[in-house]
Amino acid sequence: MIVRTFLAAARRTFWRWGPLLLATALFALAATWRPSIAPIAPPPPQSFAASQVARGAVLAKLGDCAVCHTAAGGRPLVGGRPLPTPFGTLYANNITPDPETGIGRWSLAAFTRAMRDGVRRDGAHLYPALPYEHFTHVTDADLAAIYAFLMTRRPVRAVTPSNRLIFPLGFRPLLAGWKLLFLHKGPIAADPGQSAEWNRGAYLAEGLGHCAACHSPRNLAGGEERSSAYAGGVAEGWRAPPLDRSNPAARRWTADALFTFLRTGVSPDHSAAAGPMGAVVESLSTVPEADVRALANYFASKMGGGAGHGPGSLIDRADLASRREPEGATLFAGACAGCHGSGAAMAVQGRPPLALSSDLGDSDPTSAIQAVLQGIEPPVAGRGPKMPPFATSLTDAQVAAVLAYARARYTANPAWPKLAKAVRNARQQGTQP
Known part of the structure; x- marks a missing residue:
């Protein structure tokens, strides 16, 4: 009796809601489906x-095509580079x-659809690690x-x-819903x-350059x-300021x-490029100067009038910082002062003073930490400041102590x-694949 009652109720529920559920499923399938585009014979280069x-x-x-689509030590554009995200690890495709x-x-x-709509040739949705939300604006x-x-x-x-x-983010049709929310098509x-020049900079920054992909919160x-x-x-475990x-x-x-910064990776009055920005600078070092000046003009207008001290303000509160952070002062003297201390020989070789470091002045310590852990490599032909990594020689507590000292000494900002x-x-972010 109980079984018959249950089955009768189930049939009534199915006939009441089944058609709606089926229609919803069919609508979702239609909304996420994209047709494949027929393959072609590889066109000869001379065409x-x-x-x-x-x-x-x-x-x-x-x-930055080669930056993302080249694995460490790999051949350009062959893909395989891992990109850690909060949702797991994605791997760049082979685009040779x-x-x-x-x-x-x-x-x-097919290529245009991938860049504009985030859809592969076979009709599968692409993850927005390919920044098609910006490439969609390219002519x-x-x-x-x-x-x-x-x-x-x-x-x-x-x-x-x-x-x-x-799970379940490996199910690509879900990306169709993501695009409905976040993919905004149309020209700049x-x-x-x-x-x-400003408009050229806007087009490059908002389109191909996809600068907001790293420098905006998500x-x-x-x-x-x-x-x-x-x-x-x-961006890849670093703070994009x-x-x-x-x-x-x-x-x-x-x-x-x-x-100067975008072209060389160094601005003597500001900072040196590190982390993912180093690869960006390497790319920009060889493009036409006019395009880099256009980008600089565009972003200078966005940052103009923002917070900043006068041109002569170089803070150095060594005595105060030593009293507040004695362990950090000792570590700094042994590991950092040779390059960053007052009067250090290397301090005059194009190295921006720590008092002007954006990383030390930032409210977020992430990039300052990563610079100590991973070091800094000159992005352009080995020219510019170089800093060795300290990930294997300093513990987490020691890195925290030396950075607390540096922030207290070279900025007037509160402690992190x-x-x-x-x-x-x-450190964990920096070791992810």
């Missing part, structure tokens, strides 16, 4: 104009024109030039490792009130918080200072709270 390929090479540099493991059988239409001509450049590279057979994501509208779903664009973010008026630089950034915990977290 592309040399001028278009050369232009595509520059645009690929501006878009190999017909089996790369994009050799992709047409320009047809520029996408065609990048395609020409990639399709004329040497094809390399290399299978991309499988992504390692938390020119601002008639700004110069041609919500729990991984989407950029557009209302807080350029308010600072996270704000590029708006809240930038923590001790001295205001000018367009000239930004140009829970610094030892931040060091532990940063």
Whole structure:
């Protein structure tokens, strides 16, 4: 009797709600489905104009294609580079024109759809580690030039490792919902009130350069918080500082200072590029000067008038800091003073003073911690300041002590709270694949 009653109730429920559930499932399937685009025979390199390929090479540099699609010690554009995210680890695809493991059988239409809509040639949704939320703003001509450049590279057979994501994020149709929320298509509208150089900078920054992808905060779903664009973010375990008026630089950034930094990785009145920014600078060091000046002009306008001290303000409160952080003072004298101490010989070799370090002045200690743990390599042909890593020679407590001392000595900002915990977290981030 109980079984019959249960079955009768189940039938009534099915006929009441079943059609709606089926219709919802079919709608969801239709909303997430994308057709495949027919494969093509790999086009011969000579089918592309040399001028278009050369232009595509520059645009690929501006878009950092090789930075993301080249594994450590690997061949350019072959993929396999791991990208740790809060949702697991993604691996960059092979974008050489190999017909089996790369994009050799992709047409320009398939390539354009991937860049604009985040959809693979076979119709599968791509993860936004490929920043199509920015590439969607790139013009047809520029996408065609990048395609020409990639399709004329040497094809390399290399299978991309499988992504390692938390359940159920490996189910790609879910990305269709993400795109409905966060993918905003359309060109970058020119601002008639700004110069041609400024508008060029805006196009590069918001499109190919995808600068906001690192320098903006993200919500729990991984989407950029557009209302807080350029308010600072996270990039591969490093802090990407704000590029708006809240930038923590001790001295205001000018367009000239930004140009020098973006071109060389060093601004004597500000800081040196480190972490993921080093690779960006390496790319920008070889593109046309006009494009770098356009970017500098654009971001100088965003940061103009922000917090910053006068040009003569160099803080050095050694006595006060030594009393507050005696252990850090001892460690600094032994590990850091040779390069960063007053009158140190290396301090005059293009190394920005610590009193001007944006990392020390930032409210977030992450990049200062990573600089100590991982060190700094000159991004352009070995030129510029170099700092060795201390991850194996200093404990978490020692890193926290020396940074607490440096912040107390070279800035007037309050001490970082829970610094030892931040060091532990940063070290863990730095060792993820």
